[in-house]
Amino acid sequence: MSTSTYIYIFGEIETKIWGLTGRERLQRMLKAREQVILIEDVEKIPSGAVALFLNANFLFDARVLTALLGMEKKTALYSDENCPAAIRTDGDQAQQLLRNLNNNKSQNYRFVLLTIPRIGLKDLHIDFQQNLKKKDPPYILPISEENRPLLEQELFSGSYKGVTDLVTKWIWPVPAFWATHYCVRQGWQPNHVTYLSVVLAVLAGVAFWFGFFGIGLLMGWFMTFLDTVDGKLARVTVTSSRFGDVLDHGLDIIHPPLWYLAWGVGLTSTLTPIAGLGILMWLMLIGYVGGRLCEGVFQFWLAHFDMFIWHKWDSFNRLITARRNPNLLLLTYGWLTGQPDFGLLLVVAWHLISTGILVWRLMTGWKTKQKEGSLKSWLQDVDPVRDREIWAVKIFTRAPINLKKPYPVSSN
Structure with a gap:
């Protein structure tokens, strides 16, 4: 008891x-x-x-x-x-x-x-953080006015997932750091940022539906940026709610396929309508749901950890696999080159390819578990300090904070 x-x-x-x-x-x-x-x-x-x-x-x-x-x-x-x-x-x-x-x-x-x-x-004997897909050294750090900037950077960088997509990992950290600071100064709560994200997600979808792809992409990218900010704001201020968590994660799951569908509908009003839109949307949905199912089955059936931290290869795959931000890059490429139809075709193809890879990893995981009895994440065997020269360790883990040296804003 x-x-x-x-x-x-x-x-x-x-x-x-x-x-x-x-x-x-x-x-x-x-x-x-x-x-x-x-x-x-x-x-x-x-x-x-x-x-x-x-x-x-x-x-x-x-x-x-x-x-x-x-x-x-x-x-x-x-x-x-x-x-x-x-x-x-x-x-x-x-x-x-x-x-x-x-x-x-x-x-x-x-x-x-x-x-x-x-x-x-x-x-x-603290292990890696499964919820944030990373292994960072634990800390207890002395607070002082002199240390304040470095401690704020440490908390912010530590709030990032170690294994995530390339946009979240390398593009958003610096602007998100200053945006989070602005929210703290204004007294804004994470849910305030999430509500704005919801509005932008809806408006981006509407813009895509009516063929205003440039405006929709602008709002879509801003929405993904705020999706980073609200999570970081919640973690650095230790502010969270059950409703906000459900709203944030629910939005992340629901809006991407609706955006792609709206993009396809928007193409019908342009000079580049796409043939077989219904079939393409079904293929996209199969790829989207299939990928999510593979991740769920792996974690609840084969291992207690996330699929993308099994082997180093899986972590690198997470940087570019078919999730919202990499797909937005494909749509943006299509719009910038005057080929919005090709951008959507790339998104559908990337969903199917990515899900095919995840199915292969799921099957490999099942065979490995049958042979060895259990699976183990590569993060369990590394030390962020000792193994700093290993490429994957440099990219997906962070070294301990050094209060005597400059500490750049980064998610690594």
Whole structure:
């Protein structure tokens, strides 16, 4: 039977990272956690209860919090600064611990916690992030006004999926960083950006339907950009809602095939109508649904991880496979060259080719599982630091932040 963990947050730094102090960020990160009770007075921690002290002067990786909450022994997690970032103890020692922390501020905590085992990040054994398809080093980083720009860049870059399409990975990060900053300054919520994305998705489809391909592409690309911004805004400000998540992901699934259909209808009013539109649309839909099904079957039947992080080859395939952004590139090429019909033909062909590749990978995965018993992601075997010279590691993982060197805005 699981027991509650009482959380006490200490630390006084008021520097804001993406609009939040360290204390505010920790409170938001812990709000959705089960069996967690935030307290302001350590005397309210029952005798024998699990107590976790968190230092708000540090920026915490969510994976570190998860690991700390899952531990069963007393321990103190230290950073390179020789300061305790987190202390796991019990209600019997909580008051004495707080007195020690308060009395040793000027000595940087060096004489605190002499009887509690000391650990570092490497002792937490944190694995790759399946939800973001990546493996980045976990972190606890000291917050200061001097470090603020680098910490904001770290949080932003860390919010990107490691394995994604080439537009999201290499074109959007820099403008999205500044757009996210603007949203924070204006007090906009992620759902505000998502609502605008919905409007633009509808307007782009309408423009395609009536043959206004240039205007539709402009709105479509802006919509895909905002689709990046809303997710990054949610992660860096620890702001999310069930409704916003469903709306965002539902929009991502539904609108692409409707755009392609609208593009085809729009061609009938131009000088380049396309023959056999109905057949082409069915082929596109088969490719679109088939690709999604392959991904789902792989993850729920063959492995616990995403299809695109099985082998390095699969991760490179994700850069260009038939998803919305690569297909928008094909449509844009068709419009720029005065061949909007050819652009649509490329989209249909790319759907079928991409799905054929995914079917092949699905069959290969099934055979491999029958032979070896289980599948393993290539990310499990790499170290972002040790293996930095490997091309795939450079592209799909990030090295740890170095607070002493410039840290460029990037999703890598």
